[in-house]
Amino acid sequence: MLEHATGVAATARQDTIMTAASGGIPLSIQQVSKQFTTRAGLLTALESTSIEVAAGEFVCLLGPSGCGKSTLLSIIAGLDQPSGGLVAAAGQPISGPGTDRVLLFQEAALFPWLDVQHNVEFGLRQRGVSRKERAVIAHGLIERVHLQGFERSFVHQLSGGMRQRVAIARALALNPAVLLMDEPFGALDALTRDRLHSELEEIWSATHKTIVFVTHNVREAVALGDRVLVFSPRPGRIIADFRIELPRPRSLDDLALAAQAAQITATLRAAMGDDLNTRR
Amino acid sequence: MPWLRRIAFYAALLAVWEVVARSGLYPPYLLPGPIEVLATLWSGLAQGLFVTGTLVSLRRLAVGYAISLVIGLALGLLIGRVKWLEETVGSLVLGLQALPSVCWLPLAILWFGLNERAIIFVVVMGALFSITLGVEAGVKNTPPIFLRAARTLGARGPSIYSQVVLPAALPAILGGLKQGWSFAWRSLMAGELLYFTLSLGNLLQSGRDLNDAAQVMAVMLLIIFVGVAIDRIIFAPIERRVRDRWGLTG
Ligand SMILES: Nc1ncnc2c1ncn2[C@@H]1O[C@H](COP(=O)(O)OP(=O)(O)OP(=O)(O)O)[C@@H](O)[C@H]1O
Ligand SMILES: [Mg+2]
Numbered sequence: 001m002l003e004h005a006t007g008v009a010a011t012a013r014q015d016t017i018m019t020a021a022s023g024g025i026p027l028s029i030q031q032v033s034k035q036f037t038t039r040a041g042l043l044t045a046l047e048s049t050s051i052e053v054a055a056g057e058f059v060c061l062l063g064p065s066g067c068g069k070s071t072l073l074s075i076i077a078g079l080d081q082p083s084g085g086l087v088a089a090a091g092q093p094i095s096g097p098g099t100d101r102v103l104l105f106q107e108a109a110l111f112p113w114l115d116v117q118h119n120v121e122f123g124l125r126q127r128g129v130s131r132k133e134r135a136v137i138a139h140g141l142i143e144r145v146h147l148q149g150f151e152r153s154f155v156h157q158l159s160g161g162m163r164q165r166v167a168i169a170r171a172l173a174l175n176p177a178v179l180l181m182d183e184p185f186g187a188l189d190a191l192t193r194d195r196l197h198s199e200l201e202e203i204w205s206a207t208h209k210t211i212v213f214v215t216h217n218v219r220e221a222v223a224l225g226d227r228v229l230v231f232s233p234r235p236g237r238i239i240a241d242f243r244i245e246l247p248r249p250r251s252l253d254d255l256a257l258a259a260q261a262a263q264i265t266a267t268l269r270a271a272m273g274d275d276l277n278t279r280r
Numbered sequence: 281m282p283w284l285r286r287i288a289f290y291a292a293l294l295a296v297w298e299v300v301a302r303s304g305l306y307p308p309y310l311l312p313g314p315i316e317v318l319a320t321l322w323s324g325l326a327q328g329l330f331v332t333g334t335l336v337s338l339r340r341l342a343v344g345y346a347i348s349l350v351i352g353l354a355l356g357l358l359i360g361r362v363k364w365l366e367e368t369v370g371s372l373v374l375g376l377q378a379l380p381s382v383c384w385l386p387l388a389i390l391w392f393g394l395n396e397r398a399i400i401f402v403v404v405m406g407a408l409f410s411i412t413l414g415v416e417a418g419v420k421n422t423p424p425i426f427l428r429a430a431r432t433l434g435a436r437g438p439s440i441y442s443q444v445v446l447p448a449a450l451p452a453i454l455g456g457l458k459q460g461w462s463f464a465w466r467s468l469m470a471g472e473l474l475y476f477t478l479s480l481g482n483l484l485q486s487g488r489d490l491n492d493a494a495q496v497m498a499v500m501l502l503i504i505f506v507g508v509a510i511d512r513i514i515f516a517p518i519e520r521r522v523r524d525r526w527g528l529t530g
Contacts, residue, residue, distance in 0.1 A: 077432050099434040109429040112526045113447040123433035125443075156527025174434065 024056035024210035025090035025100065025177040027076065032085035034071050044235035045071045048085060051229065051238070055090075055177075056208040060221035062264065063231025064272055069214045072236075073180045076212065077103035089178065099123060101178040102171040106186050108163035110155045116142065116166050117151040123174040141169040145199065161192035165199075172203070178210045186216065194252065197223055201249060218261045218268065223250045228264060232271045240267045312494040321498035330483065330502055337468060337480040338506070340396070344403025345464055352408050352460070356415025356453075357441060370416065373409050381406035381467040385474070399471050406467035407460035414456010418449025450522055458515055465507060480506075 029051040036043045046068035053059050061069050074080040076087050078097040086093050089100060102123075110119050120138040129137070142148055145165035155163065164184050171179060185193045201224065204211055215221050221228045222244055230240040242264055246256055294314045300306075301313030308316075324330035359370045384405045388398035422445055430444040446453070472481020480503055487495030522528070 074428070079428050079431060097431045097434070101432075103428070103432040105425060105429065107425065109425045111426060111429070111444070111447070113450060115525075122430075122435075122443075126434040126436070126439060154525050154527065170433065 023175075023177060023207040024054075026055045027051070027053040027178060027210060027212070028088040028091075029053075029072070029076065030085050030088070032072065032075055032082045032087060034068065034075065034080070035083045047235045047237040049237055050085075053210055053212065056210055058204055058211045058213065058224060058226045060225035060228045061212065061214045061231065062216070062218060062221045062228055062268065063236060064233045064268070065216070066234045067231040067236035068234060069231060069236070070182050073103060073182050073212065073214055076178075077101055077180050079103065099127070099174045100176055101180060102174055102176040103180040104164075104167050104171055104182065104184050106183040108160075108167040108184075110163055110166055110170070112155045115152050115154055116147060116158070119155070119166055120169045120173050122170060127174070137173055138169070141172050142166075144172070144203070145169045159192075161188050161196060164188070164196060168200070168203070172207075176209070178212070181211065181213045183214050183216065185220070193220070198249060200224070205248070218265050219252055219257070222246070222257050222261045222264065223252055230264060230267055230271070239271050240264075309491055310493055312497065316494050317497045317501065320492075320494040321501055324483075324495070324498055324502075329478070330499070333478050333480050333483045333499075334502060334506060336478055337472065340399055340403060340479070341464060341468055344400045344468070345407050345461060347400070348404050348407035348411055348460060348464065349457075351404075352411030352456070353415055353446075355408075356412040356456075357419055357445070359412065360416040360419030360449075361445075366416075373412050373416075376405075377409040377413060381463060382470040385467075385471050389474075394475065399468065399475065402471045403464045403468050406464035410460035410463055411453075411456045414453050414459070415449065417456070418452030419445055421452060422448045451526060451528065454515075454519060454522060458511075461510065461515070462507075465510075469503060 029049060031048045031050055032046065033044070033048045034046040036045055049068075049072065051059070061072070063069055071080065075082045076094075078087075078094050078101065088094065089098070094101070111122065114122065117135070117138050120141055121134040124134045124137060139151075142151060145168055147162060147165055147169070150158065150162065155166075158166065167184065185196050188196065197220070200211075203209075213221075213224060225244050228242040228244060229238050230242070231237065232239045242260070244260060246254070246260065250257055298313040298315060301308065301311050301316075305311075312320075321330070355369070355373070359366050359373065381402055384402050385398070388401040392398040392401065426444055426448050427440065430440055435444060469481045469484075472479045473485045475482050480499060483499045484496055484503075487493070487499060
């Protein structure tokens with residue numbers, strides 16, 4: 001009887017996770033810059049960058065390799081300190097990692113010593129959620145990312161796409177207001193990537209989380225983003241801010257989408273060309 | 281069929297041994313045959329003498345190893361995470377690791393007397409540094425991405441160590457644990473040769489004193505058996521589990 005009651009409570013909680021109407025919070029990135037001291041001297045990874053992200057907005061960051069996208073994302077996540085400037089989440093300056101902003105990595109970064117379910121439960125365990133409630137929430141999320149039946153699998157038994165699904169479930173378990181995604185689908189084949197796009201879009205439209213999504217892939221950026229920010233080569237700075245007004249759900253084969261992508265690619269090319277010219 | 285080959289090999293070995301022992305080339309009190317050795321082993325076990333001796337040695341091993349485990353985990357974690365400890369204590373541990381731990385025995389006997397504490401001290405010295413170095417290596421090689429993932433998921437303070445750093449280091453730690461146990465076992469046997477209380481090492485020694493090569497060989501067999509059993513019963517399953525989880529198999 002008691003068990004049943006807890007189950008119901010936990011399910012209710014999980015429902016709020018999946019359907020929370022005002023999930024996202026605004027992010028304000030104010031003149032954030034980053035220098036690294038390397039053996040060769042001071043290296044500017046990111047020039048002073050300012051971005052305003054509205055609550056629930058889906059923003060894609062696009063730019064050549066090494067322009068500082070990952071750097072910026074880990075600063076927003078609070079894992080690295082900016083050399084200058086500040087990041088505010090929901091108006092509050094951030095001072096470190098917080099579970100209102102969860103970072104997802106290209107390599108999924110699942111814990112190989114835990115099975116799928118315990119990977120998903122990891123953040124909840126840190127938060128002190130009871131074992132039973134953790135299991136219920138994890139169960140719901142594993143279903144949400146279509147991995148039911150794999151609860152007891154270990155990381156090496158999963159494909160790349162499944163790993164990213166687990167990583168998404170693991171992040172969602174904390175019900176963060178912001179998802180920071182660093183090329184999460186970069187290593188996947190086109191079909192799997194497509195499927196994960198629509199799953200991510202579904203999650204986003206159900207939860208209205210704020211999402212900052214880094215990618216190399218112009219079409220991916222156009223398919224997913226409300227906005228696409230284009231970075232210059234290192235030291236990175238924003239050179240263009242495209243608003244994508246295409247109706248959702250979007251298809252990669254859509255002509256209008258392809259046209260948008262072509263336009264952005266041209267901008268990107270020009271930026272890289274400039275870079276080549278100045279170097280010469 | 282590797283097991284068939286193995287059985288054939290051991291059968292042949294025993295047969296050759298028995299033939300040589302019976303040939304009269306060496307006097308039987310120096311080279312008893314396998315039948316006599318096995319009979320001695322059996323009667324020693326049946327009388328309880330070997331059983332008690334084994335239990336005494338195992339108890340010493342367990343106590344000493346447990347102490348090494350606790351200190352080694354803490355020490356390895358500290359050395360692996362704190363730069364100045366690595367430069368100081370770390371180098372000391374590396375140096376002490378080079379010393380065969382039975383070399384501690386004379387000092388231990390001076391300090392503690394010829395008693396339980398001295399022998400356990402030697403066991404601890406045998407296992408401690410291997411365990412410490414294994415933990416240190418594992419902790420130092422923890423991929424930073426695991427720490428970053430843990431932090432972004434809200435892990436803080438000690439739980440980062442217990443739930444991320446230590447489990448991530450487990451494959452490396454296991455190597456240190458195994459080496460530690462085998463060092464501890466070797467130094468325990470060496471140390472017990474000097475002791476008068478009943479134990480495996482002491483049974484070897486008393487076999488020598490009685491000119492009883494059959495007893496010496498029977499106890500040697502027993503020591504091999506205990507060593508293999510600990511490997512198979514304790515370490516092999518843990519290793520298999522870790523390998524399965526991490527997908528390290530072949
Ligand atoms: N810890 C560090 N120490 C020194 N330099 C670093 C460090 N991290 C990143 N950098 C440098 O900063 C620059 C930006 O790196 P970053 O990883 O942010 O690029 P990126 O835009 O994410 O590239 P990619 O698209 O290839 O992932 C690179 O030149 C990189 O070499
Ligand atoms: Mg990157």
